[in-house]
Amino acid sequence: MSAAQAPIDLQVAGNRLRLLAGGVERFDALIGMIEAATSSIRLLFYMFTEDDAGRLVLDSLIRAAARGVDVRVLLDEFGSGAIRPAFLDPLSEAGGHHCIFHPKIGRRYLIRNHQKMIVVDDRAAIIGGANINEHYLTDIGPQHWRDIWLAVDGPAVPELGDYFDALERWVRGPRPLIRKLRRIIARHSRGSGPLAWRxxxxxxxxxxxxxxxxxxxxxxxxxxxxxxxxxxxxxxxxxxxxxxxxxxxxxxxxxxxxxxxxxxxxxxxxxxxxxxxxxxxxxxxxxxxxxxxxxxxxxxxxxxxxxxxxxxxxxxxxxxxxxxxxxxxxxxxxxxxxxxxxxxxxxxxxxxxxxxxxxxxxxxxxxxxxxxxxxxxxxxxxxx
Missing domain, CATH: 3.30.870.10 (Endonuclease Chain A)
Incomplete structure (x- = not known):
């Protein structure tokens, strides 16, 4: 965010909403949320790369799992396809869980899980466009990205966690049919009023x-x-x-x-x-x-x-x-x-x-x- 722009930090319907427009600001907020977690972390990203930023985020997730936090990671195979299969093994060894959204031959091959979210303790969440990659989590260099996340703290967060759980069950299920995925999308896009997940x-x-x-x-x-x-x-x-x-x-x-x-x-x-x-x-x-x-x-x-x-x-x-x-x-x-x-x-x-x-x-x-x-x-x- 440029110096001329004031930080955006407002209350809406009992929820604190903070715009995270800087790459370092996003990185610090993400690590801070993971380190503060006491019961659960649900993390879903299109791109999670094996670079300095990705390793630091993974290390934080591993520490959370080691202290007893239920850590669940869901990644898209296309967006995160560059990481080595062994990259996430230390998370499993610490007690965390991870799964991959795999495309299949047929209609599902065209689908990408382009979502970016983290839900911590059913009280705090981040959504937005930036991936977990060093160029999205910095503000300098010719390769850095201008992007935003929104941090949400309050009663709207558990609904996002419920959606993650349903999607994870679908990915892990023996028959992840498209019609079942459509029902998840429709069922969790509910509500109206000041804040509504879509x-x-x-x-x-x-x-x-x-x-x-x-x-x-x-x-x-x-x-x-x-x-x-x-x-x-x-x-x-x-x-x-x-x-x-x-x-x-x-x-x-x-x-x-x-x-x-x-x-x-x-x-x-x-x-x-x-x-x-x-x-x-x-x-x-x-x-x-x-x-x-x-x-x-x-x-x-x-x-x-x-x-x-x-x-x-x-x-x-x-x-x-x-x-x-x-x-x-x-x-x-x-x-x-x-x-x-x-x-x-x-x-x-x-x-x-x-x-x-x-x-x-x-x-x-x-x-x-x-x-x-x-x-x-x-x-x-x-x-x-």
Whole structure:
């Protein structure tokens, strides 16, 4: 968080909500939660890497298990596939447990467990977009990521723990059928009011988080979308533009730098439609960008979901919907700071960029990132 931005630490419906926008801040909060645990730790991450940061987090989990804390770790095989099988053995030896979300041949092969969360003692939790990796947990260096976590302390936390337990049972079960996974997503995306958990996954229809964000956009007069990966459908682009057409305002903040240039090109493919409808578009400049944050009037959505095909229709994602005017105002001020560190893509700038060759690359990129896994598109260089 820049020096000009005040820390965000507010109470909503009896829950303390703290925005963790700095990499070192995130690392310290994560280690502090693990070290303070007395009964249980549930940790679920898409990416957990065998680097200095990952080893320090693992060492903290091992110490917790050794002192009798029930430690359970769930990782995605694609996101965490680079770690050696033996890396997690010391956790098992200390009494902890771990399992892997494995893709299977068939429909399940396309699904990624893209969620990031830790739940400690059913009293404190962290969600957001940053992975357990040294480049997400620092604020310096050319490879570091700009991202956020939200720390939640209070009565909303046990529901997230219940979801983790159901998902872990499904992963460990003898027949982890897709229809059973869909029931878990639907059953745990319940409640309304100031705080409500919304999950998404490979649902045929009524996908809880996408359905909710569409409703909130359709009713919004002021919309902010902060999405590192942005490649929604034309229908979703129309809904975003509709906020401006009915007299409101809409902003998009997305990436100028990433480890996946195809996603940047795919986002640029959408700019023309947005700009024509009066949506303001910004590309974040200082670092690689990985944030996922959405504000529709007084409603904030924060968690792991990008605004792209995979997050909306396929991946497992966790989002918290917060309906509170004071919290939304504070988060919108944070977005103002991100905008200040961004280049506004005006219609003139976009027109200068949009040569015939680039438009072709943008179109191809948009097709690929909505039809292929990011582990494939990451190898492609579609931005110049």
């Amino acid at each position: 999950f998404s996954g490979p649902m045929r229809k009524h996908n809880p988080w996408p359905v909710q964000i569409v409703k909130d956009i359709l009713g919004a007069r002021r919309l902010d979308i902060v999405a590192a990966y942005f490649s929604p459908s034309r229908a979703m682009l129309r809904r975003i533009g509709g906020v401006v057409e009915r007299g409101g305002s809409a902003r998009l903040v997305t990436a100028a730098k990433s480890d996946n240039n195809a996603t940047i090109a795919a986002a640029r493919y959408t700019y023309n439609r947005l700009l024509k409808r009066g949506v303001r578009v910004f590309e974040y400049q200082p670092a690689k960008f990985h944030t996922k944050l959405y504000i529709a009037d007084d409603i904030v959505h924060i968690g792991s979901a990008n605004f792209d095909f995979r997050s909306i229709y396929l991946n497992l994602e966790v989002m918290l919907r917060i309906d509170d005017a004071a919290f939304a105002a504070a988060i919108r001020s944070f977005v103002d700071g991100e905008v200040a560190d961004s280049l506004e893509i005006t219609p003139e700038i976009h027109a200068r960029r949009a040569t015939g060759w680039r438009r072709l690359k943008w179109a191809v990129s948009h097709f690929l990132v909505t039809s292929m896994d990011y582990t494939v598109t990451r190898r492609m260089n579609f931005v110049d």
